[in-house]
Amino acid sequence: MTMNDQKPRVLQLGRLLPWLEEQLAGHFDLVLLAQQPDPQAYLAGHGREFAGAVTSAAVGIDAATIEALPALKVISSFGVGLDKIDLQAAARRGIPVGYTPDVLNDCVADTAFTLLLDVARRASEADRFVRRGAWLNEKFPLATRVSGKRLGIVGLGRIGRTIARRASGFDMEIRYHNRRPVEGVPYGYEASLLELARWADFLVVAAAGGAESRSLISAEVLQALGPKGFLVNIARGTVVDEAALIKALQDKAIAGAGLDVYVDEPRVPEGLFALDNVVLLPHVASATHETRQAMADLVLENLRAFFSEGKLKAAAPVA
Ligand code: 8YV
Secondary structure, three states: OOHHHHOOEEEEOOOOOHHHHHHHHHHOEEEEHHHOOOHHHHHHHHHHHOOEEEEEOOOOEOHHHHHOOOOOOEEEEEOOOOOOEOHHHHHHOOOOEEOOOOOOHHHHHHHHHHHHHHHHHOHHHHHHHHHOOHHHOOOOOOOOOOOOOEEEEEOOOHHHHHHHHHHHHOOOEEEEEOOOOOOOOOOEEOOOHHHHHHHOOEEEEOOOOOHHHOOOEOHHHHHHHOOOOEEEEOOOHHHEOHHHHHHHHHOOOOOEEEEOOOOEOOEOOHHHOOOOOEEEOOOOOOOOHHHHHHHHHHHHHHHHHHHHHOOOOOEOOOO
């Protein structure tokens, strides 16, 4: 028997950090699906050889791929979002799904505040103003104060709560909307998202993606946020009606937006490019050396723990 015969075979669905790919290749008999000349034909011919699959929140795994892996025992995903993972298809087969919650809360919350401060204080816009030499002839317009304002959080999960703690440091008043009230938090619950938007100076989206939250931030919600309100989205592009958001920004129906996520990444609607009242990031909320390393560690630990002890370190809720 060769060493590889003793190592579980793991199928890698998309590219991962080089360090993680090296570690995975050291611990498992790893095959990168994208490197196969014909991935579909490869799956049809070799799918039954795989005991594990490793993916990411961005790539996910669909029902057809799970079906093409009849001996699959575990999935390990890089990221906290589960919207591209067919949890029901996994659950039908009793396949546990590992993911990377908590380790990214701080950096994602920091990014929410990066966007919030940037768009309100017009930092990116001011940077453009300085670089084009406009300061020599013009005065930069006034911005909007952040400290002491009202923050509405849509989705008070782990990340939402971390954002709320940051907001306390800015003396902000905090309320939230969630499917149901969260026990033991000192923030006001608002059952109506429209009411929350009406009340808030800043509305930050931290809800999970997927069918349930699709277009939750509708044209009506944006209208309720109003011409002095700002929207920040560090969750998923799908949670916001993107066409309605572009229109609201163009018409100044809201004051501005800070976005890390979009409906069809990496394609960002071109309508946003010409607007000064929006700050655009390329889905980097968790993208620091420290957090990405912690996420990579957990992806590896999930697989190692499953194959040695039969239990994931961080398992996604079963659908
Ligand atoms: C991921 C994310 O890093 O964790 C998530 O759900 O959106 C990001 O933190 C990215 O999507 C990698 O797949």
